[in-house]
Amino acid sequence: MTVELLGDRWSLIVLRDIMFSGKTHYRELLAASTEGIASNILASRLAKLVAAGLLTRDDDPSHRQKVEYHLTEAAIQLVPVLAQLGAWGARWLETTPELTVRAELLAAGGPPLWERFMAELRATHLAGAPTPADGVLADLTAAYHRAAAGRGRAAAG
Amino acid sequence: MTVELLGDRWSLIVLRDIMFSGKTHYRELLAASTEGIASNILASRLAKLVAAGLLTRDDDPSHRQKVEYHLTEAAIQLVPVLAQLGAWGARWLETTPELTVRAELLAAGGPPLWERFMAELRATHLAGAPTPADGVLADLTAAYHRAAAGRGRAAAG
DNA sequence: CTAACCGCTTGCAATTTGCAACCAGAAGGG
């Protein structure tokens, strides 16, 4: 059962963060989490996701202590799930504008956009290619940051 | 955040059971759950889902103590999410054939089938019409029971 | 009048979560 694997407060959030932030290191993920995950929970979730075959844990050649977490094909195929989940949340729940705009963009693009995004994730996480600056993820991230900046200005002004 | 609302072991399962089994009473849901939810957990999840606006709690006119739980429009719009989630689980996780066949049928039908299913749920849960014997839910349930029976035979023989 | 059924609660043990502090090893700069 899928819920048994992903149905806790953090597993999906960790996957989402790796997918959309592009971060692959433990400390980065710990800092990137806007929800504020605790270090022991992050460690246990990463281990669980690796055991479940959703992430790989690879040595970073640039630093003997660094570890890179990468998405597997199974995790990449969660893109449609996350897209639908995000669309539903944007429609029915009150969230921050930056999360909403990204979810709506991904939902509006539909399956063709999801496929492009998944191809990009495969190149980055499975083949080790650098993430393109003009790809789907870049668009989503730009929209995310615009909305976040707009919110900052609105709150300040 | 959607995960905060639905990201526990049982909330989505309760919704799925109401959606696909057609049961609306507490005792029925308690018995119908193949995963075996505890009565106190079911009670707390039903209360939470009602508070979140995903279920309504209505008196059953036929019995002063009976209560009917019905899906709201927000819950009905989770159909695409559950479809994608089920498709992913059928593809990547080992589950029982009866759950797999239903998930694959729903995924294969795509958005048009989802819409028909949602229209059916609206008629049943929002308008109070009886569930049609020739609808999407009937097809899904028939496939589910055929697979379950096949498994029973295979296990016995 | 009695037995079954209704939604749901209670008590309790076990597990999970969240928080803060901490760790050993590795790399970088002077």
Next chain:
DNA sequence: CCCTTCTGGTTGCAAATTGCAAGCGGTTAG
């Protein structure tokens, strides 16, 4: 070499959540 910073985590502990079994006041059918 030495000190600081950074690496992926671990540890101890309190609080919250979960799971199990039994039970409860009221309702209904026979």
